[in-house]
Amino acid sequence: MSAPTPEEPWPVRTVARKIADWVHRLGTVWVEGQVTQISARPGTGTAFLTLRDPAADVSMTVTCATQMLRSHEPPLTDGARIIVHAKPTFYLNRGTLSLRADEIRAVGIGELLARIERLRKLLAAEGLFDQRRKRRPPFLPKKVGLITGRASAAERDVLANASARWPAVAFRVENVAVQGAMAVPQILDALRVLDRDPEVEVIVIARGGGSVEDLLPFSDEALCRAVSDCRTPVLSAIGHEPDTPLLDHVADVRCSTPTDAGKRVVPDVAEESARVRQLRDRARRALHGWVDRELRVLAQLRSRPVLSDPLTPLRRHAEQVDSLVGRSRRALQSRLAEERAALTATRARLTTLGPAATLARGYAVVQHTGADGTPRVLRTIEDAPEGATVRIRLADGALHAVVTGDREAAGEGR
Numbered sequence: 001m002s003a004p005t006p007e008e009p010w011p012v013r014t015v016a017r018k019i020a021d022w023v024h025r026l027g028t029v030w031v032e033g034q035v036t037q038i039s040a041r042p043g044t045g046t047a048f049l050t051l052r053d054p055a056a057d058v059s060m061t062v063t064c065a066t067q068m069l070r071s072h073e074p075p076l077t078d079g080a081r082i083i084v085h086a087k088p089t090f091y092l093n094r095g096t097l098s099l100r101a102d103e104i105r106a107v108g109i110g111e112l113l114a115r116i117e118r119l120r121k122l123l124a125a126e127g128l129f130d131q132r133r134k135r136r137p138p139f140l141p142k143k144v145g146l147i148t149g150r151a152s153a154a155e156r157d158v159l160a161n162a163s164a165r166w167p168a169v170a171f172r173v174e175n176v177a178v179q180g181a182m183a184v185p186q187i188l189d190a191l192r193v194l195d196r197d198p199e200v201e202v203i204v205i206a207r208g209g210g211s212v213e214d215l216l217p218f219s220d221e222a223l224c225r226a227v228s229d230c231r232t233p234v235l236s237a238i239g240h241e242p243d244t245p246l247l248d249h250v251a252d253v254r255c256s257t258p259t260d261a262g263k264r265v266v267p268d269v270a271e272e273s274a275r276v277r278q279l280r281d282r283a284r285r286a287l288h289g290w291v292d293r294e295l296r297v298l299a300q301l302r303s304r305p306v307l308s309d310p311l312t313p314l315r316r317h318a319e320q321v322d323s324l325v326g327r328s329r330r331a332l333q334s335r336l337a338e339e340r341a342a343l344t345a346t347r348a349r350l351t352t353l354g355p356a357a358t359l360a361r362g363y364a365v366v367q368h369t370g371a372d373g374t375p376r377v378l379r380t381i382e383d384a385p386e387g388a389t390v391r392i393r394l395a396d397g398a399l400h401a402v403v404t405g406d407r408e409a410a411g412e413g414r
Contacts, residue, residue: 013092020090023097028087031099032107033060035080036181040066049076051084051099052181054220062086064101072104079180079213081107113212116219120246123221128228129249137233137253137265141201143170144265145194145232147187150175154206154258158237161262169266172200178207183217188226195232203230204265205247206237206258218245227251237261359395367391 004010033051036059040047047069052059062084069076076082083106086099123129144162148155155173162169174190177183187205194200205227207218217223218238227234227250236251237258248254255261301307351357355365367375368383368390375391378384384403392399 012095016090016092016095020092023088023090026088028085028102029099030083030085031060032081032083034181035076035082036078038069038076038078040069051082054081054181054184054216057185061096061098062101063089063098064104068101068104072106074106076104076106079183081213081216083107116246119219119221119224120249123224123246123250128224133228134252135233137202137235140166140267141169141265143172143197143199143201145197145200145203146171146173146206147176147190147194147203148173148206148258149178149208152178152206152208154178154208154237157258158204158206158262158265161259162266165263165268166266167269172197179210179214179217184220184223187217187223191223191226191230191234195230200232202233202235202265204235204237204255204261205251206261207239208258209239209243215239215243215245218247220246223247224250235261235265356395359393365393367393 031051034054035049036052037050038047039049045066046063047066049062049064049069050059051062064084064086082104084099084101085103086101088097089100090097127133146155146158148158155175159171159173162171172194174194176186176190178187191203191205194203205218207215215238218236224246227236227247233252235253235255236245236248237255237260238245238247239257241256253264255264306313359365366378366384368378368388369375376383378390384390386403386405388403390401390403392401
C-alpha cells in the first residue's frame, strides 16, 4: 500500500490495523507496577485492573482471566506491587492499548527491602544524605505546612502537641493519601504547593505507623529527590521509632513520631518564658554586681587623700609657687643691685675721665672760631694768630679774650 497523502489519506481502520500489527510484534513482556482500580464483575470471564508506575504518573490497563485474579494468593488489593507476564494488545474498535496478562506475581517483602537498600546506596552516593545539606528549621516559624492523611491520628498529634507548646502557631494542612498508588503523586503536589507559599517556613510530612508496604511511598525515589530539592526545611515524621524510610535520611530533620514532630517544630512557651525569666534574673544580678563593683571603686577613690582633702595639695603647690616667687624676686633684686653698683662705678670712672672733672682741677679749654664760624679747640699757638678772638671755657663758665703779646713755646718760660 502506498504512503498516505492529503489526496489519498488512510482510513482510521488502516491506521489502527497497522498500529495493532506493530504492537503484536512486540511479544510478551514482564512488567512491574502498582495495582489500582481492580474490577472483577461476577459472571464475566475477564477482569480489569490498572497497573501504575510508582515513580511517574504513567499507567496502563491490564486484563486477565477472572479466575486467575480470584485465585491469586495473597489476594490483590489497591497499592500492591506486582509483576505481570503479559502481551501488549491494541484493540481496533476502541483504539486503546492494554496488556493481556497470563501470569501475576506479587513482589515479596524481601525484594522490596532489597530495592530500597539499593536506592538508599544510590542516594547516599549522590550526597542526598549529607549532613552539610541539612537546613536548620526556624526557631519560631510564621506558618507550618503539614502534609498528612485526612483526619488521621498523625494530624491530631502534630496539631495538638504544637498548639500545646505554642498556642499561637499557624498551620496550613494539606491532606493527601499516605499509602497506596496515589500517595506519592499527592504528596509531591502538596509539597510543591507548600514550598511555593512564602508564609510557610517549615514543612512537616507526618504519618502513623504501618507495615513495610504501607510505608513504601515514603521510600519513593521521586519523593526523596523532591524533598532534597525543596527550598523550605522539611521535617520527616513517619511511623514509629523503628521505622526508617528513605525520607527520614533526606529530610532536614528526622522526628521519631508525629508527636515528636509537634514538639520539635515550635518551641515550648512555658520553657521559653522560664528561660526569659532566668536571663532577666541573670541580667539583673550582673547589673547589680557591676553597680556594686563600681561603687566600691568610687569609695576607694574617695578615700584617697587627694580626694578626701583636695585643698591640701593645692596649698602645698601654692607654697611651692610662693617659694619660687620669693626666690625669683630675691635673685632679681640681687642682680639689680649688682648691676646698679657696676653702673655707679662705671659712671664714676666716666666722670673722672670727663672734661668737666679736668676743668675742675684748674684746666681750661681754649676755642677759636674759624672763618667758617665753626669753633675749634686750639691745639697749637699757631692756630691763634695775634688779634684773634678766642673762647676760654673754665669749670664754672667761659671767657672771651683777644690774643696779644709775644708767644712762648713750650719749655721757654721755665
